[in-house]
Amino acid sequence: MTVLELGCGTGYFTQELARSGADVVAIDVSPELLEVARSNCSAPNVRYQIENAYALSYPEAVFDSVVGSSVLHHLEIAAALRNIYRVLKPGGTIYFTEPNMLNPQIAIQKNVPLIKQKLGDSPDETAFFRWPLRRLLEQTGYRDVRIDPFDFLHPKTPVPLINRVNALGRCLENIPVISEFAGSLYIRAVK
Numbered sequence: 001m002t003v004l005e006l007g008c009g010t011g012y013f014t015q016e017l018a019r020s021g022a023d024v025v026a027i028d029v030s031p032e033l034l035e036v037a038r039s040n041c042s043a044p045n046v047r048y049q050i051e052n053a054y055a056l057s058y059p060e061a062v063f064d065s066v067v068g069s070s071v072l073h074h075l076e077i078a079a080a081l082r083n084i085y086r087v088l089k090p091g092g093t094i095y096f097t098e099p100n101m102l103n104p105q106i107a108i109q110k111n112v113p114l115i116k117q118k119l120g121d122s123p124d125e126t127a128f129f130r131w132p133l134r135r136l137l138e139q140t141g142y143r144d145v146r147i148d149p150f151d152f153l154h155p156k157t158p159v160p161l162i163n164r165v166n167a168l169g170r171c172l173e174n175i176p177v178i179s180e181f182a183g184s185l186y187i188r189a190v191k
Contacts, residue, residue, distance in 0.1 A: 001022040001064045002062065002065075003022045003025070003064065003065045004065070005068060006067070006068035006071050006072075007053070007070075008027060008028050009033050009036075009037065011026065011038070011041045013067075014041045015041040015043075017067070018041055018046050022045065024047070025046075025047050026046055026048050027056075028048075028050065028051075030050075031050055053075050053079075054076065056086070061086075061088065062087055063092060064092050065088075065092055065093045065094065066088060066095075068095075068096045069096070070097060070098060071096070071098075072096055072098050073098050073125055073126050074124075074125055077136065078136060081137065085140050085141055085191060090191055091191060093188065093189070094142070094187065094188065094189050095188055097187070099184060100127060100181075100183055100184055100185045101126075101129045102129065102130075103127075103181055103182060106183060109121065110125065128185055133147060133187070142191060145188070146187075146188045146189070147186070149180055149184070150173050150185075150186050151169065151182050151184040152168065152169030
């Protein structure tokens, strides 16, 4: 299996992908981040490359899967999804996690300029509502689209409380309506 990891950053998830045994091509636009990723994960089945999601240099239909964690919300989404679709093999899959705009904290962080700046978000950074994102994926040609809200665990949760808060969050993820306010979206689709 050949996997393209979009926006690998420092290589945190690249390490997990490497353990799967797949051939991983980990890309980012930042040479500095790619150097950090290389030092964090130098597995023989991983290649690092400087690439832009809008102008991927790969031929059509070469990857079995394209994955990423919190990367799409930094991009012009329609252009990125078209390019990802182009490099996926027929039957290939995408898996992404992205911030959920229905989460009150995320909505404030992404829409209030002063808070956005204070938290270090870039001016064009956003989050997603799952229904318009689903429509966009389907219009691009993806099928079997599934987008599920998950993750009520806040990054600032004190370490002694993580297990309890995580357990509560897993319960909340199974309650209709309440689950819609989770912090992240898990996005899956097939070409």
